[in-house]
Amino acid sequence: MKNLAVFIDSKSGQVAESSKRLLDFVSNWALEHGTSVFVYGFEPFSSELFNAYASIKQYTHIKIPDLVNHNQVIAPLLEDIHQKEIGQFFYVKTLLVDTMASSIANSLQIPLISNVLKVEKVAAGYQLTKSVFSGKATITTEIKGESFLIAFSKSFSIDLPGHVGNSTIIQSEITLEKDPQNILIENHPITGSIPLPDAAIVVGAGRGLKDPSNWAMVEDFAKELGAATACSKPVSDLNWRPHHEHVGQTGVKIAPKLYIACGISGAIQHLAGVNGSRKIVVINNDPEAPFFKHADYGIVGDVFDVLPRLLNKLKSH
Ligand SMILES: Cc1cc2nc3c(=O)[nH]c(=O)nc-3n(C[C@H](O)[C@H](O)[C@H](O)COP(=O)(O)OP(=O)(O)OC[C@H]3O[C@@H](n4cnc5c(N)ncnc54)[C@H](O)[C@@H]3O)c2cc1C
Known part of the structure; x- marks a missing residue:
């Protein structure tokens, strides 16, 4: 099985609760399947933050321009993914990661599945439980092959076991270039309230x-x-x-x-x-x-x- 990647969401130096739950899930998943996890995020977190997860090997800070949605812009990231032999990507849906994920899926020609609540390994590949009709129903679907991107819905509420083990991980940085085709016109950060x-x-x-x-x-x-x-x-x-x-x-x-x-x-x-x-x-x-x-x-x-x-x-x- 190839290595796994998690894109985490954060604000003002705090990892989002939904991303913490995802880290728990993916790190346990990696331990079960004897593979490693590489974490990517958009803030310069100390790698010590992830030491409690035995299967996490590296934290990479992605330094981005205002907006990224062009294949050329993510070239350094694709190179990094290639070197780390990453096949499966997990993230909780946010606009920024979603934009990047669709470029990754397109470049690597692998499927991107959204609104996922649960992933299980089955003999033929992987079985996914997906939320549909605005959360009114769920469907299960199967994918074959070892490479895919999975976007968990922000409201995923499955109970997951806590993380296990300890490791010492390393930290690195990737800088993506500004895309001349994209100009950010206005940016209104939300401050002072609980997200x-x-x-x-x-x-x-x-x-x-x-x-x-x-x-x-x-x-x-x-x-x-x-x-x-x-x-x-x-x-x-x-x-x-x-x-x-x-x-x-x-x-x-x-x-x-x-x-x-x-x-x-x-x-x-x-x-x-x-x-x-x-x-x-x-x-x-x-x-x-x-x-x-x-x-x-x-x-x-x-x-x-x-x-x-x-x-x-x-x-x-
Ligand atoms: C395509 C589409 C997408 C939509 N998307 C969304 C969406 O994402 N989110 C969303 O919220 N809506 C959405 N709507 C609108 C939705 O259909 C409703 O119109 C809307 O949710 C009603 O808002 P409301 O309950 O605040 O207002 P109202 O329907 O006006 O209800 C007000 C309620 O307050 C109660 N009330 C009045 N006075 C008091 C009082 N003094 N004390 C206690 N209770 C009181 C009334 O009994 C009533 O139940 C969408 C509609 C469409 C067509």
Whole structure:
């Protein structure tokens, strides 16, 4: 079996939770199959961060220009992949890695499979469980051959065993050149908030909040819980909240341990982005709101009454 590569996602020096779970999975997978893992990322992490994983051999910092989506630009990366005899690539879907992955798949002429939840080795090759129809169903598919790229959905929530073993790994760096065909026009980094896809608790609010000024109440509640804030699509369309908070079929997909939905009806398109949540609490004044059918706990009540009371309770503990 060829060696494995993991592309990790990170922000401000912190590896994303979803990437940590992926590292656990791939390092165990490598141990089981007697092969090695090479990790790639976009920040200069100390290799010690990965020492606890016995099968990880090297961390490579990919230094990139603003945007990369051209085969020529990834040539140094392809050369590195070739030298390390890497056949299988794993990553959690992000725009940057996805763009790179499609170039790798195209250059190496290997398949790229998206929205994967589970991979198993079978006699004929590999069996993959994939999420389809916005998480409403799963399908299993088989691939033959030893080379492929697998993109896990950001909301993958399979329980994986922790990593095992220890190793000393080395660190290296690859610099990709700027692609003259791509010019970054604007870059708005998201600061000061818990990244939605990695948040353990998310408080979402919808049109039931009536006015953007009422979000102070949602933010206070989220802060007390250490939660990220999210919203329904109409709320971001109305510019009541920033677009990066919009969850659903056309927005961010989340899989927190707890999702608290306030004044959100529970339309199918909204559910498509939140149905990976372990527990869902719905607060809505309409007992017929569709969201209640998908809730673990429901509170029928006015959000302007319920949320401050919950906040007071939290503060008094
Ligand atoms: C192609 C397509 C893609 C879409 N993608 C998305 C998507 O990605 N994400 C998304 O969210 N939507 C998406 N939508 C829109 C979706 O269909 C719904 O219209 C939207 O989710 C409704 O938002 P809402 O629940 O905030 O608002 P509403 O439907 O207006 O619901 C407001 C809810 O608040 C409750 N409420 C009102 N006042 C109070 C109060 N005082 N206390 C408690 N509850 C109260 C009401 O009972 C109601 O249930 C998409 C639609 C289409 C057609």
